Amino acid sequence: MSMKKILVIIVLGLLLPSCIATVKPTGGIYKETQLAPEKSRIVIFRRGGSLIGMDTPAVNIVGTKTLSFYLPSKTFIQEDLKPGTYKVVVSKPEGSTGLVWRFKKNIGQEVAVRKNQTVYLELKTFSTGLTHSTKLVLEGKDYAVEKIKAMKRVLSSDQAKF
Numbered sequence: 001m002s003m004k005k006i007l008v009i010i011v012l013g014l015l016l017p018s019c020i021a022t023v024k025p026t027g028g029i030y031k032e033t034q035l036a037p038e039k040s041r042i043v044i045f046r047r048g049g050s051l052i053g054m055d056t057p058a059v060n061i062v063g064t065k066t067l068s069f070y071l072p073s074k075t076f077i078q079e080d081l082k083p084g085t086y087k088v089v090v091s092k093p094e095g096s097t098g099l100v101w102r103f104k105k106n107i108g109q110e111v112a113v114r115k116n117q118t119v120y121l122e123l124k125t126f127s128t129g130l131t132h133s134t135k136l137v138l139e140g141k142d143y144a145v146e147k148i149k150a151m152k153r154v155l156s157s158d159q160a161k162f
Contacts, residue, residue, distance in 0.1 A: 023056060023070040023160050027153025030076065032145070040083045040113035044136075045148045046123040048073020055125065056160065057101045058093040061086050067156050071123060076148045083115040088136060090123060093160070109136045120144035 035041055044059060061067040061079060063086045069077050070093065091106040113119050120141060125134045 023072050023075075023154065023158055025072075025075050025152035025154045026158055027078075027155045029150075029152060030078075030145070030148045035116055035118070036080060038083075038115055039080045040115060041078065041080050041118040042086065042088070042111060042113060042121070043076060043078045043118060043144060043148070044071065044088065044121045044123060045076035045144065045151060046071050046073055046125075047147055048125075055101050055103075056093075057090045057103075057123070059123070060089045060091075062089060063087075069154050069156050070158065070160050071154060074151050075154045076151050077154055081113065083113055083117070085110055085112045087111075088121060090134070090136065103134055107134060107136060122147070 042061060044061075056070050056072045059069045059071045059077060061069075061077075061081075063081065063084060067079060071077060071090075087108055087110050089106055089108045092101040092103070109121075111119055111121065118141065120139045120143075122137045122139050122144070123134065124137055
């Protein structure tokens with residue numbers, strides 16, 4: 001690798017973090033808690049670890065009302081809801097030029113949750129240079145809990161700082 005390429009990488013590494021919004025999760029670490037009677041739970045988590053780990057999408061859980069979140073890498077969302085069918089939508093945050101999310105298409109996935117059931121979804125992002133992809137994957141409890149127990153919980157009240 002030439003010295004010029006190394007210098008460009010270093011300069012970009014110094015400049016990019018200043019352009020990226022940060023979201024400070026205030027929900028604390030994962031704790032396994034009982035569901036309230038007649039409720040269901042949706043947990044959405046994101047491990048990160050790829051070239052696009054700094055990307056921060058908006059995640060909306062749409063039902064009778066819409067719950068909105070920012071989901072940076074190494075965080076999770078946990079919401080207790082009435083049983084039913086919800087649509088989970090991952091997108092670039094509306095009206096925000098500071099947040100990074102390079103995917104042009106929104107991801108929308110319907111999720112049905114029954115009474116006393118928890119559904120675990122992982123937002124997986126992949127990057128191989130210029131090709132990027134992302135998807136929501138239904139995961140089992142053991143795998144999901146193992147991954148999220150070291151993560152911080154994002155609340156819908158957690159706002160991005162630019």
